[in-house]
Amino acid sequence: MNILILQGSPRANGNTAWMAEEYRKAAEAAGHTVTLVDVAHKKIAGCMACEYCHGKGNGACIQKDDMQDLYPLLAEAEVLVLAAPIYYFTMSAQIQAPIQRIYNMNKPPKVKKMAMLLSSYSPGVYDGAIGEYHGIQRYWGVEDTGIVTAKIDEQKTDVTRAKILDLVKAL
Numbered sequence: 001m002n003i004l005i006l007q008g009s010p011r012a013n014g015n016t017a018w019m020a021e022e023y024r025k026a027a028e029a030a031g032h033t034v035t036l037v038d039v040a041h042k043k044i045a046g047c048m049a050c051e052y053c054h055g056k057g058n059g060a061c062i063q064k065d066d067m068q069d070l071y072p073l074l075a076e077a078e079v080l081v082l083a084a085p086i087y088y089f090t091m092s093a094q095i096q097a098p099i100q101r102i103y104n105m106n107k108p109p110k111v112k113k114m115a116m117l118l119s120s121y122s123p124g125v126y127d128g129a130i131g132e133y134h135g136i137q138r139y140w141g142v143e144d145t146g147i148v149t150a151k152i153d154e155q156k157t158d159v160t161r162a163k164i165l166d167l168v169k170a171l
């Protein structure tokens, strides 16, 4: 399948990036085509709610920032993986902007499955992010292939790597 991973931590060698990379390696080893985008280092502004995309823009976003590089990838993705650190009980701002800029397409047309990778310091802080993920997944009517979380003592471990491998096997 054609897999797009959005990685939303600004820490290039951090735990979210590690989880995203483990998913990428496992998925490529299983024969999938994977594109991993480090959205935290892109210049992607929030949606302006101008509705240009639903009117004169005919589906195109008026904001010509790095999101324009992501739109062709979203148009072809069959699996969308959201990888984010928890910031104040939800996904980081860096990944929220690209998620909300999907407004122009409403749903990436070919996406059939989703997965989520979350990293945090504490346990029990995932409800906000998971609620948003399931909201989007159900709204789009796509399959949830699973969620892997890693708090401080679970980060970059063999146990977490194995859970990520199970996500890929669920595709």
Ligand SMILES: Cc1cc2nc3c(=O)[nH]c(=O)nc-3n(C[C@H](O)[C@H](O)[C@H](O)COP(=O)(O)O)c2cc1C
Pocket (backbone or CB within 6 Å): 009, 010, 011, 013, 014, 015, 016, 017, 084, 085, 086, 087, 088, 089, 090, 119, 120, 121, 122, 123, 125
């Ligand atoms: C702005 C900010 C807010 C955070 N908020 C939370 C939080 O609400 N709960 C928590 O457990 N960890 C919180 N953390 C810790 C990060 O989620 C944790 O260190 C995570 O592993 C970072 O992922 P990374 O290594 O990919 O950057 C926060 C960190 C930052 C920088």
